[in-house]
Amino acid sequence: MKLPDAERLCEQLAAELRPLIGPKSAMVGLYTGGAWLAERLHQMLGMKTPLGLMDIAFYRDDYAARGLKHDPKRTKIPFDVNGCELLLVDDVLYSGRTVRAAMNELFDYGRPASISLVVLADRGGRQLPICAQCVGAKVEVPDGMRLTLKRADNGKLALSLESER
């Protein structure tokens, strides 16, 4: 099955976001794919506020069932969250549980004026009342498959399908 070109989707997202960027705008990317995408968008948009990177490992709702993942990254939010207009960036939107966890973690840093969700791909299948404000593409993914973002050594981004283990 043919997947959309992630590089093209980046351009498209950046064009869509550009008019929305103001003095209070800040961006947070979710590890790992969302962080790559956010690094790219942050640079393309020339945002002044430094980029935040977040690992939601300590806020997941499946800790009791699955335990702590092996290599949680350190969350870095190098700006004051209070009052800022946050763009929360992830690669793929699916159940919505990651976004729920990310919002909980963000509120432990402060009270943003607003949060908008930016995703490269929306594969449907929501289990929570969450939707993205800015979507690169809607992608149909067969059951039992996982859609992820990959980054090549040269920095090029690409969507990829693999079977869930």
Place this chain on the structure above:
Amino acid sequence: MQIQRNPQLNEKGELQHLLSIEGLPREILVQILDTAESFAGVTEREVKKVPLLRGKSVFNLFFEPSTRTRTTFEIAAKRLSADVINLNITVSSATKGESLLDTVANLSAMHADIFIVRHESSGAPFLIARHVKPHEHVINAGDGRHAHPTQGLLDLFTIRHYKKDFSRLTVAIVGDILHSRVARSLIHGLTTLGAPEVRVIGPQTLLPAGVEALGVRVFHDMRAGLADCDVVVMLRLQNERMRGALLPSAQEYFKHYGLTADKLALAKRDAIVMHPGPMNRGVEIDSTVADGPHSVILPQVTFGIAVRMAVMSIVAGN
């Protein structure tokens, strides 16, 4: 014949209890240190809590006095949103004759999830770990002369924080190795993580027989032992554990094995000085060194919180 499984690991090879650094694979040590690194970020922000252990009960079971370890475990558990129950055993059932396992069985009936155990008898946490229910976890907070794994881990975390990499380090551990569970845990951790040279420095009477078998170099002359070290770990002279006259006097000890600025000058210029606490100033360490620019003794305490958060959240998830 049944093969004895490592009592700390579950059937998938994951950390179920933390009883000793000895016997833990390198990957698990690295996992704990990496996870602690992420928790160090949590402890720096305004809301220092994460919801991981919400609804879990952590029992601090201290059969031996401790301030720093008990407090940092308590802070760590609270920052993971667990409920913490501190038991002061010296004034409770143990003095009325209740056995260790009966005490634990009663706490288990109160729905405990994690037991943090300090005990004067080596092996007590192992005994408890063999008898707890599958969802319960035991963390050794120091047993006799045997092990103090979270102290060893926070020492490793501190060394990695300042020196980045273990592969070129010379680490000297100085003082009362014989009575020190901290030294044992740290030596196992350093050798597992690939530190090429670990030295122990102390008088013959304070070094355990056959300590070389742990993979360390032995020095009785402190000046020779400190030469070109990257890390100097000072141990407390454990007066309360002394049996018989192992040493002439504290003054004599300080003269030969106390860390002073002039002895520290023999180590590398960027050497760090560590101490697990509590310090005896003027016995094993001079105040000018303890409070000096090489000292990372207070950061060790802060890192201890993140390391204990990591250990609790890893075992409770497995």
